[in-house]
Amino acid sequence: xxxxxxxxxxxxxxxxxxxxxxxxxxxxxxxxxxxxxxxxxxxxxxxxxxxxxxxxxxxxxxxxxxxxxxxxxxxxxxxxxxxxxxxxxxxxxxxxxxxxxxxxx
Numbered sequence: 001x002x003x004x005x006x007x008x009x010x011x012x013x014x015x016x017x018x019x020x021x022x023x024x025x026x027x028x029x030x031x032x033x034x035x036x037x038x039x040x041x042x043x044x045x046x047x048x049x050x051x052x053x054x055x056x057x058x059x060x061x062x063x064x065x066x067x068x069x070x071x072x073x074x075x076x077x078x079x080x081x082x083x084x085x086x087x088x089x090x091x092x093x094x095x096x097x098x099x100x101x102x103x104x105x
């Protein structure tokens with residue numbers, strides 16, 4: 001089995017920020033298919049932030065709540081992505097997953 005950066009998205013958060021965050025997570029997982037695991041933690045964090053900015057249309061920042069129409073599937077915060085979630089929970093979990101995987105390679 002070929003392992004790529006998409007494996008870091010398999011261990012999902014127990015709690016999300018807003019209803020659009022799981023959709024961004026899944027979309028980002030697909031975008032990381034085929035990307036080499038041989039990157040630094042800093043480069044990985046930069047790639048995640050760059051992908052976030054590409055999708056959301058603005059840099060990742062604390063307190064941001066941005067509506068993404070394709071992530072809207074019903075509910076009060078439907079389609080909204082939380083910058084706070086990605087800064088405080090999402091990216092740290094992805095880095096943690098990455099570090100665990102790197103120790104098994």
